[in-house]
Amino acid sequence: MSAYIVRRAIYAVFILIGVNLITFALFFKVNTPDDMARLQLGVKYVTPEAIAKWKAERGYDKPLLYDGTATGRHKFTDTIYFEKSVEMFRFNFGRADDGRDIAYEISTRMWPSLALAVPVFLVGMLLQITFALMMAFFRATYIDFWGVVLCVVMMSISGLFYIIGGQYLISKLWNLVPISGYAGGFDALKFLALPVAVGVIGGIGSGARWYRTIFLEEVGKDYVRTARAKGLSEVVVFFRHILRNALIPILTGAVVAIPLLFMGSLIAESFFGIPGLGSYTIEAIQSQDFAVVRSMVFIGSALYILGLLLTDISYTLVDPRVRFE
Amino acid sequence: MPLLPIILWTDALIFLLLAAIAGFVWYVRRHEHLRAPWWRVAQTPAAMSALVVLAVFIIVGLLDSVHFRLALPAAPGTQTDRTAGRNVAYAVDVKSVLDLLLASIADRPERTYSAPLATHAYAKEMVERPGTGGGPGTQIRDYPRLKYGGAHLRDPQRDRQADVLLTGFRGVALAIPLWLLVSIMLVAACTSAEQLASRAFWHALWSGKTEVPWRAILITLALLLLLVLPVALLSRHYHVLGTDKVGLDVLYLSLKSVRTALVIGTLTTLVMLPFSVLLGIMAGYLRGVVDDIIQYFYTTLSSIPGVLLIAAGVLVLQVYIETHPDLFPTSAQRADFRLLWLCIILGITSWTGLCRLLRGETLKLRELEYVQAAQAFGVSQWRIMSRHILPNVMHIVLIAVVMDFSGLVLAEAVLSYVGVGVDPSMISFGTMINAARLEMGREPMVWWSLASAFVFMLALVLAANLFADAVRDAFDPRVRVGIRKLRFARAEA
Numbered sequence A: 001m002s003a004y005i006v007r008r009a010i011y012a013v014f015i016l017i018g019v020n021l022i023t024f025a026l027f028f029k030v031n032t033p034d035d036m037a038r039l040q041l042g043v044k045y046v047t048p049e050a051i052a053k054w055k056a057e058r059g060y061d062k063p064l065l066y067d068g069t070a071t072g073r074h075k076f077t078d079t080i081y082f083e084k085s086v087e088m089f090r091f092n093f094g095r096a097d098d099g100r101d102i103a104y105e106i107s108t109r110m111w112p113s114l115a116l117a118v119p120v121f122l123v124g125m126l127l128q129i130t131f132a133l134m135m136a137f138f139r140a141t142y143i144d145f146w147g148v149v150l151c152v153v154m155m156s157i158s159g160l161f162y163i164i165g166g167q168y169l170i171s172k173l174w175n176l177v178p179i180s181g182y183a184g185g186f187d188a189l190k191f192l193a194l195p196v197a198v199g200v201i202g203g204i205g206s207g208a209r210w211y212r213t214i215f216l217e218e219v220g221k222d223y224v225r226t227a228r229a230k231g232l233s234e235v236v237v238f239f240r241h242i243l244r245n246a247l248i249p250i251l252t253g254a255v256v257a258i259p260l261l262f263m264g265s266l267i268a269e270s271f272f273g274i275p276g277l278g279s280y281t282i283e284a285i286q287s288q289d290f291a292v293v294r295s296m297v298f299i300g301s302a303l304y305i306l307g308l309l310l311t312d313i314s315y316t317l318v319d320p321r322v323r324f325e
Numbered sequence B: 001m002p003l004l005p006i007i008l009w010t011d012a013l014i015f016l017l018l019a020a021i022a023g024f025v026w027y028v029r030r031h032e033h034l035r036a037p038w039w040r041v042a043q044t045p046a047a048m049s050a051l052v053v054l055a056v057f058i059i060v061g062l063l064d065s066v067h068f069r070l071a072l073p074a075a076p077g078t079q080t081d082r083t084a085g086r087n088v089a090y091a092v093d094v095k096s097v098l099d100l101l102l103a104s105i106a107d108r109p110e111r112t113y114s115a116p117l118a119t120h121a122y123a124k125e126m127v128e129r130p131g132t133g134g135g136p137g138t139q140i141r142d143y144p145r146l147k148y149g150g151a152h153l154r155d156p157q158r159d160r161q162a163d164v165l166l167t168g169f170r171g172v173a174l175a176i177p178l179w180l181l182v183s184i185m186l187v188a189a190c191t192s193a194e195q196l197a198s199r200a201f202w203h204a205l206w207s208g209k210t211e212v213p214w215r216a217i218l219i220t221l222a223l224l225l226l227l228v229l230p231v232a233l234l235s236r237h238y239h240v241l242g243t244d245k246v247g248l249d250v251l252y253l254s255l256k257s258v259r260t261a262l263v264i265g266t267l268t269t270l271v272m273l274p275f276s277v278l279l280g281i282m283a284g285y286l287r288g289v290v291d292d293i294i295q296y297f298y299t300t301l302s303s304i305p306g307v308l309l310i311a312a313g314v315l316v317l318q319v320y321i322e323t324h325p326d327l328f329p330t331s332a333q334r335a336d337f338r339l340l341w342l343c344i345i346l347g348i349t350s351w352t353g354l355c356r357l358l359r360g361e362t363l364k365l366r367e368l369e370y371v372q373a374a375q376a377f378g379v380s381q382w383r384i385m386s387r388h389i390l391p392n393v394m395h396i397v398l399i400a401v402v403m404d405f406s407g408l409v410l411a412e413a414v415l416s417y418v419g420v421g422v423d424p425s426m427i428s429f430g431t432m433i434n435a436a437r438l439e440m441g442r443e444p445m446v447w448w449s450l451a452s453a454f455v456f457m458l459a460l461v462l463a464a465n466l467f468a469d470a471v472r473d474a475f476d477p478r479v480r481v482g483i484r485k486l487r488f489a490r491a492e493a
Helices: A002-029 A033-041 A048-058 A080-090 A102-137 A142-155 A159-173 A185-219 A222-229 A234-255 A259-263 A266-272 A277-286 A290-318 A320-324 B009-029 B032-042 B045-063 B097-101 B156-194 B198-206 B214-234 B250-286 B288-303 B306-323 B331-365 B369-376 B381-418 B429-437 B448-475 B477-492
Strands: B003-006 B067-070 B125-129 B138-142
Touching: A002 A080, A002 A290, A002 B288, A002 B306, A033 A048, A033 B306, A080 A290, A102 A142, A102 A185, A102 A234, A102 A259, A102 A266, A102 A277, A102 A290, A142 A185, A142 B448, A159 A185, A159 A266, A159 B381, A159 B429, A159 B448, A185 A234, A185 A266, A222 A234, A234 A290, A259 A277, A259 A290, A266 A277, A266 B381, A277 A290, A277 B306, A277 B381, A290 B288, A290 B306, B009 B032, B009 B045, B009 B250, B009 B331, B032 B045, B032 B448, B045 B097, B045 B214, B045 B250, B045 B448, B097 B250, B156 B198, B156 B214, B198 B214, B250 B288, B250 B331, B250 B381, B250 B429, B250 B448, B288 B331, B306 B331, B306 B381, B331 B381, B369 B381, B381 B429, B381 B448, B429 B448
Parallel strands: none
Antiparallel strands: B003 B067, B125 B138
C-alpha cells in the first residue's frame, strides 16, 4: 500500500510541475511582460521608458528561461522562470501590485475563507445526504417524484439568485443579519449565518440528486436482495446495509473537495464582503494583478492535486482491491 | 445593396452546428437501433414539453444569429448613382434579424429606469408644468411621463389599467384561435398518416394515451401562446418588463441574452468535442505510452481551477485585443471574438471529464469479441477506432453534450459577474444581473431586471435539464436497468 501511495505522490509532483509550466507559458510566453505593462499602464501613457520601469519594478526585465550573460548557476537562476515560477514551490509568491507580500495576505485571508467554506461543506453534505436518503427510501412514490422535481428546479436556478434573494429577504426585508461585512471572533457568526445558509441551500439540488442515484444503484445490488431474503425489515436493510455501503463512494468522492475549501468561494465572498481568498482572487482578476492570479492558480492546482492524492489514499483504505492492482 | 451581410465567427459555427444536427437527424432516421432511444425520448411528456420551450429559445437565438450592417441613407449632395453600388456607406453597428423584428421595442429608449408597464418614470425629476392661460410655466418635482411607455394614453392614471387589460385580453383572444388551428392541423396530420378515426384520436389525445405525448405538447404550446401574444401586443405601447438604467427595454435585453446563452451552452462543447473524443478513444485503445501522456495531459489541465484558468485566458485575450485593434473593425466583432474565446477556454476546462469517461469505456470495449475479431482480420487501428469503437461510445458523448448545456449557461452568468465572462458591451444574462445587482439598495427596489433575467434563465435551464434527463434515461443502459428494477419493485409492493 505504501508503494502505491509513494507512486501516486511522485505522479502528483510531476503534475504540479506541468501546471507550473502551463501557467508560466500562459503568463509570460503567450502574454509577454511588455503586453502586461501596456495593459496596466493604459494605452495613452505607454512609452518605452514607462514599460521598462514597470518591468524593472516587478523583476520582469530578465530573460525568460536562460540568461546567457550571467555565469555558472546564475545562467538559470537569474531568469523570470526561476524567480517567478520555481520560487512558488517554496511558497514564495513575491509581491502584489500594491506592494504587499502575497504569501502573508494568503495566510491571513485563509481563515475567513475556511470559516465560510467548512460549515457550508459539512452542513451542506449532511443535508444533501439526508434529503437523498429520504427520496431513496420512498423510491418510486410521490415523495421521490416531487423530491426530484424540486431538485431539478433548484439546480436550474443560478447561484447568483440564491445570494441576491437571500440578501434581499433576510437582510433587507427582515433585517435579521447584516447584508455584508466581516468581523473576527464571535462577531463573525452573525456575518456568516446568511452566507452559510445560502451556500447550503444553493448546493442541495444537484447534490441530493446525485446522492440519490448512488443510493438507488446500491439498492439494486445482490447483497440487498440477500438481506431481504433473510427476512430483515426494509428499515434495517436500508439503514444498516445500503446506507453504509453507499457512504463509501459518497465520502471518497467528497475527499477531493476538502483541500480546495482553503480557496474559498469566489462569488459568495465577494457578494457578502468576506475578506477571504475568494474575494482576494476576484479583486486581483478585476484589477488585473497578474502576480496574484498566478499565485492563486498555483495554490489552487496544488490543493486539487493534494485532493486527488487524498482520494487515492482513501480508496486504498476502504477498498482493499485497489492495493493489489 | 441595402445591407452588408456580416458573418461573425460564432454565427458560422452555429450554422455549422445546425448542419451537423441536420446530418445527424438524417443518419438516425435511417438506422433502427439509433431511432429506438430517440423514440423513447419522444414518448416522455416532460421532455417534449421542454422541447417546445427550447424550440422557442432556439428560434430567437437563430434569428439573432443572422447579422448584417444596414446601408446608411446617402448623404445629401453625394450622387445617388444606383449602378455604382460600391460607394454605399454602411452603418457601424451590426444588426441581426431579431433586432429588425424587435425594432419597435429596441428603438424606443427612455431616459432611465421605469417599472414594467409604467407610464411614468421611476424617479422624480424637475418637470415643467405649463402655466394657465399662456403664463410662465412652473417647475415642480414629479414623476415625468415616459417618452414611449403608454404614450398613446391621454390620462394615464385613469386609462392605463383598462388599456393594459384590454390589450392583454386581445392577446388572449388571438391566442385561442391560433392554438385551435394548430391542434386541428396536428390531428388532421396524425389521423391521415396513421389511418385513424379522428374522433378516436381526439379521445386518445385528451386522455393522454397517444404514444407521443401530444397532450403535454399542446398544453405547453397553449401556455406559451397565452404568454407570448399578450406580451407582444402590450409591447407595442409599453415597456412590458420595464427599462434599465440607460432606458433600454428589459424585454429586448432578455431576448438578446438568449443567443449568448445558447452560444455558450452549445459551442463550448462543440469546439472541444473533437479533442476529447479523439484523445479519449486513443488513450483507451492504444494504451501504453500514449495513454500515459494523454492522462498526464488531462490531469494537469483539470487540476488548474476552472475559474482561474478562464480568468487567465481572458486576461491574455484582453492584451491581444488591445495590441491588435486592426483585426476587429466593429465592436460587435470584438465582442463576438471574445465570446468565441470564452467558449474555447470554457471548453478547455470542461473537456477533461468527457475524455476520462471515453477512455474508461474504450478500455472496456477493446476487450470485447467484435473488436478482437476485427483485430484478427487485420483491420487497421484507426479503422477499428473509428468504425467499431466510436459508434459504441457515441451515447456517452451525446449525454455529455446535453448534460453540459445547462451548467454552461449558469456558468456564463457567474463568469460575467466575476468580470471574465463575455464582453461588457455584449448583452447577456450575466451582464444583466451584474448591472441590476448594483440597484439592490435603491428604495423602492429596481427588481424587474433581476426578475426578468431570473425567469428567462430558469425557463431555459429548466427546459434544458428536463430534456437532458430524458436523453440520459433513454441512452444510458445503466439507468434503464435501474428504472426497470424500480418498476419491478413497485409492482411487488
